[in-house]
Amino acid sequence: MNILITGASRGIGAAAYNLLKSTGHNVAGHSTRGSEELLAGDLTDPAAPRRIWEAALGRLGRIDVLVNNAGIYESVADFADEEEWHAQWQRTLTINLQAAADLCRLAIGHFREREGEVGRIINIASRAAFRGDSPQHWHYAASKGAMIAMTRTIARGYAAQGILAFAIAPGFTVSEMTEEYLQGRGGAQIVADIPLGRVASTDEVAETIRWLAIDAPASATGSVIDVNGASYVR
Secondary structure (H helix, E strand, O other), X not given: OEEEEOOOOOHHHHHHHHHHHHOOOEEEEEEOOOOOXXXXXXXXOOOHHHHHHHHHHHHHOOXXXXXXXXXXXXOOOOOOOHHHHHHHHHHHHHHHHHHHHHHHHHHHHHHHOOOOOOEEEEEEOOOHHHHOOOOOOHHHHHHHHHHHHHHHHHHHHHXXXXXXXXXXXXXXXXXXXXXXXXXXXXXXXXXXXXXXXXXXXXXXXXXXXXXXXXXXXXXXXXXXXXXXXXXXXX
């Protein structure tokens, strides 16, 4: 499989990038600044999704799977001034939702050109799409809820054309970004809310990405898989 994954420099994205490569797939990864291995693209720039897509297409020749993993989790207080409030909403929705939508649209156009072949889209959302988030993260929860709605719309609208769409809704995930916090008092409160007794690992989410990209049956299109240790069940 030829796979494009955004946000591949750390956390879930890096784990998925490494797993997919190690299991024999051709993977183009993206990060904001890029590297010798990763494609560069600042998703606050409206032109970035197309540049990333075209660069990945140039590297891979064709794309079979798109994984929209890139996203931000930045806070803004409900009492912030209007300029800060609007700026943070715009930034979060641009990166978490609009860029993913633009890449989905490009993927669908590409998949349509290959009549009779299956193309897959995997969008990384969050349990916040269903249970909400903190009072400082209205915008984050809204972006992830919209991503779920977008995924289901794509699944319903394009299944007959062999275009499949899935979403993953992780809870709190341990990574190099969160390990220190989890070892502190905040971590104890988070773990207490998880019946499994621990947070998910990035490797667990990466394996879910791999399964949806490679092995999930076509009839599962439109599915949202929760990876949160039963901290939120639907």
